[in-house]
Amino acid sequence: MLDYAVLKFIWWLLVGVLLLGFAVMDGHDMGVGTLLPFIGRKDEERRVLLNSVGPHWEGNQVWFITAGGAIFAAWPLIYSTAFSGFYFAMLAVLWALFFRPVGFDYRSKLASPTWRNAWDWGIFVGSAVPALVFGVAFGNVIQGVPFHFDDTMLVFYTGSFWALFNPFALLTGVISLAMLVAHGANYLLVRTEGVIRERARVASLGATVIMLVGFAVAGVMVAGMQGYVITSVVNPDAALNPLNKTVVQQAGAWLNNYHTYPLTIAIPVLAFVGGLASLFFAARRCGVAAFVATAVAEFGIIFTAGVSMFPFVLPSSSDLANSLTVWDCVSSHRTLGVMFWVALVMTPVIILYTSWAYRVMRGPVTVEHIRATDHTSY
Amino acid sequence: MVLDESVVSLSRLQFAATALYHFLFVPLTLGMSFLLAIMETVYVMTGKEIYRDMVKFWGKLFGINFALGVTTGLTMEFQFGTNWAYYSHYVGDIFGAPLAIEGMVAFFLESTFVGLFFFGWDRMHKVTHMCVTYLVAIGSNLSALLILIANGWMQNPVGSHFNPVTMRMEMTNFADIVFNPVAQAKFVHTLSGGYVTGSVFVLGVSAWYLLKGRDIQFARRSFRIAAGFGLAAALSAIVLGDESGYNVAESQQSKMAAIEAMWKTEPAPASLTLFGFPDEETQTTHAEISIPWVAGLIGTRSTDKIIPGIDMLTAQNAQRIDRGVVAVKLLEALRKDPQNKDLLDRFNSVQADLGYGLLLKKYVADVSQATPEMKAAAVRDTIPHVAPLFWGFRLMVGLGISFLALFLVSFYFSARNTFMEKKWLLKWAVWGIPLPWIACELGWFVAEYGRQPWTIHGVLPTHLSTSTLSAGSLWFSLGGFVFLYTALLIAEMFLMFKYARLGPSALGTGKYDLETAAAKGV
Structure with a gap:
């Protein structure tokens, strides 16, 4: 079996990969859902947007579900602390997500414009709210969250719901939303034609600019922010009690990893490269290249957050020593090992059959196509 | 807590x-x-x-x-x-x-x-x-x-x-x-x-x-x-x-006993209660219609193994709660002194009953302070309604x-x-x-x-x-x-x-x- 320390690190990477999978796959249909009421001005246009993701959104959503399940299995303390601490934010995400499966499946089953319009806005809410709230949650995690444990490891969250909406977190929320909208718009460049494609191009350019400016501003804010540093000796290869360490706050500490490991600077640089490439390709209507570019930007942005905080995963602002790190928030050696092998075997299989599904359904979705398949399309 | x-x-x-x-x-x-x-x-x-x-x-x-x-x-x-x-x-x-x-x-x-x-x-x-x-x-x-x-x-x-x-x-x-x-x-x-x-x-x-x-x-x-x-x-x-x-x-066994309203342990093979009105207060089933042998056959796939009734289970659980109290106290000591091998060995010998000790936390924060009434209540809790x-x-x-x-x-x-x-x-x-x-x-x-x-x-x-x-x-x-x-x-x-x-x-x-x-x- 692999060393415990190695597995702990691998699982940090794997959670990152699952979040990236979520952003790349579910992200693009959330982007399309957010753009739905704006790019689709008539019913048929909206149906084009819906059907461009129609056969795939369900499978894509499983990236989100699996990321949640994997965090439960690999980082149970993060799952329990973050989900219960961010109770109302999680409810907002969950209740918003309700509108997606029903929205997609029920919307076109009745001809009534009121019915259809209501579900369209439901899909908008179900797409935009999670994208925004995930970003807000990340912004709060980066700043530290007020929670502590008692000696039995029962967690207490002492912050308020409204405190989540501070300036930095709102900024990360906007970055997250803009990132998924840009990615979704680039997907539409691939799968649609004509006027819809032109509107998607404008949306892609605008959202990418917002994403790039937001990411740059967030970088400046993080440089001056109080980061966290472990000051006691931690043995990454042992099962650890998360309460047995000492942690201090230091201004600018979130940049320490870039000083220690200069190669990691490539990751935030990739976020900018991806964003700029998306502008370049979207302007020239190269859909596939633009889609890959925003996927690269998503990789850069998500892993920038992870690398900046490493080894912290969920710092506690109210009781620094209770902060959770990649070394002490994890499952047992055996569980990480079992889950690693399952992930190693299953991920390529999933990517393989998902690619096949996209290949089968390839080609542009048009208004004519919708008219011809009125009874079976969304 | x-x-x-x-x-x-x-x-x-x-x-x-x-x-x-x-x-x-x-x-x-x-x-x-x-x-x-x-x-x-x-x-x-x-x-x-x-x-x-x-x-x-x-x-x-x-x-x-x-x-x-x-x-x-x-x-x-x-x-x-x-x-x-x-x-x-x-x-x-x-x-x-x-x-x-x-x-x-x-x-x-x-x-x-x-x-x-x-x-x-x-x-x-x-x-x-x-x-x-x-x-x-x-x-x-x-x-x-x-x-x-x-x-x-x-x-x-x-x-x-x-x-x-x-x-x-x-x-x-x-x-x-x-x-x-x-x-x-x-x-x-x-x-x-x-x-x-x-x-x-x-x-x-x-x-x-x-x-x-x-x-x-x-x-x-x-x-x-x-x-x-x-x-x-x-x-x-x-x-x-x-x-x-x-x-x-x-x-x-507690779920089985409750489903079957088996208040008393019957000699094997137990009968199956088809119908009746179970009464938790008096621990009896009124107007009971039962078929001999059937519950024993379904539950144990044998004619000689007993299915423990609620009376036997509560007696067992009372003992487990006592051992559980010991486990909870040993765990508390172990949290303060994690390197102590002796404490760890003693804890491991009773850890199977840790959960039963925790049942008392519903009534008292420090389980070693539990009164006999509290323990009796915890024992009653172990049998679902x-x-x-x-x-x-x-x-x-x-x-x-x-x-x-x-x-x-x-x-x-x-x-x-x-x-x-x-x-x-x-x-x-x-x-x-x-x-x-x-x-x-x-x-x-x-x-x-259940x-x-x-x-x-x-x-x-x-x-x-x-x-x-x-x-x-x-x-x-x-x-x-x-x-x-x-x-x-x-x-x-x-x-x-x-x-x-x-x-x-x-x-x-x-x-x-x-x-x-x-x-x-x-």
Whole structure:
């Protein structure tokens, strides 16, 4: 079996990969859902947007579900602390997500414009709210969250719901939303034609600019922010009690990893490269290249957050020593090992059959196509 | 760490409500996915278009149901973390694994191919499409397997031990958890329950068309497939449910004793109480009708092993609570002095009873201060309430037998090809549509209410498992769920009735009765 320390690190990477999978796959249909009421001005246009993701959104959503399940299995303390601490934010995400499966499946089953319009806005809410709230949650995690444990490891969250909406977190929320909208718009460049494609191009350019400016501003804010540093000796290869360490706050500490490991600077640089490439390709209507570019930007942005905080995963602002790190928030050696092998075997299989599904359904979705398949399309 | 009692009750209520609601949609998904695969196999083998139309039409109803199954499943994924944070920490090492594997192995498969099932008709060869339909069915069934492995571990926590450093249960043997006999028995019983639900649904809706005299060719083929599949499913639900009963008797004696209202331990083999009025106050069952030997045979598969009654179980549990107090105190000492080998050895010798010590935390923060009254109350807590389990179980079994009867009769008249004239049978099938849902929900109620006072049987008491939320937060979320779920259910039922009434004419092929009637201007 692999060393415990190695597995702990691998699982940090794997959670990152699952979040990236979520952003790349579910992200693009959330982007399309957010753009739905704006790019689709008539019913048929909206149906084009819906059907461009129609056969795939369900499978894509499983990236989100699996990321949640994997965090439960690999980082149970993060799952329990973050989900219960961010109770109302999680409810907002969950209740918003309700509108997606029903929205997609029920919307076109009745001809009534009121019915259809209501579900369209439901899909908008179900797409935009999670994208925004995930970003807000990340912004709060980066700043530290007020929670502590008692000696039995029962967690207490002492912050308020409204405190989540501070300036930095709102900024990360906007970055997250803009990132998924840009990615979704680039997907539409691939799968649609004509006027819809032109509107998607404008949306892609605008959202990418917002994403790039937001990411740059967030970088400046993080440089001056109080980061966290472990000051006691931690043995990454042992099962650890998360309460047995000492942690201090230091201004600018979130940049320490870039000083220690200069190669990691490539990751935030990739976020900018991806964003700029998306502008370049979207302007020239190269859909596939633009889609890959925003996927690269998503990789850069998500892993920038992870690398900046490493080894912290969920710092506690109210009781620094209770902060959770990649070394002490994890499952047992055996569980990480079992889950690693399952992930190693299953991920390529999933990517393989998902690619096949996209290949089968390839080609542009048009208004004519919708008219011809009125009874079976969304 | 004494949690607010109202938070515990509200968290339980919210979980029960959202889980039971989720399971309104799951059994139909499980059952119909295989029925669709069977219909499509017939289409591929015979090439008759009517079978393809059957897959498409029943697939529409499947889709309306599936959307809410996915929606309400999201809640289940979130809720362990949001509302059961201590549970998630305490057992996430074991319980999280099957949930994550469910995503990777089952739900991805089901969800990716369900999209192709609906949208891929004209994009692939008919054999390929049939394989897609099978993959949807296999995915949904695998999904149930992994969820029931997680749930089976809550009922019978094998393959794990307590680690005082991390203060939680940890996995010692993954294979034991996967091949947990309780999980396997629950899996096959739950699946066959789903197949019964799917078959009753298709049988009942088809019977309605036959009663209306509409789309006869379409309806009678659907009826026959449902009758055949349903008969097999109803038989296995009963046989495999019996296997499940055997497992309950082995691993969860308190649940078995409560279901059977077995107040006193009987000499082997114990009798089976068919009917009666259990009375918890006096620990007796009034007007009892019982059959000698049967409970002993089902529960122990022998004539000489006893099934412990409530009297014997409470005596055993009182001893376990005493040892549990020792375990809790040793753990507290060990948390302060983690390097002490002697403390660790002593703790490990009693750690199997740690959970029983924790039961006292409902009454007192420091369990060594527990009074005899508190201990007596904790002992009483170890036996779930008898009457709801006694009645819930009997109602479920009665319904199960009625499904077997329905399918036997339907199958018999299908074989003789006279079922279309038997109005009473068709009416029975129509009015019987809601019954499998009642049986499924009762089954879950018996399984989970019968698990009380534990979330993990013998390991973690329910009253320690929740998050540290306020009662106000719970009222808010509960209200939100009730509101949203009610609205979604109205939309779902509306579409389900609308499309079921339309029948195959909903496909827009122009071949079926409502459309041809409209075309003729009737």
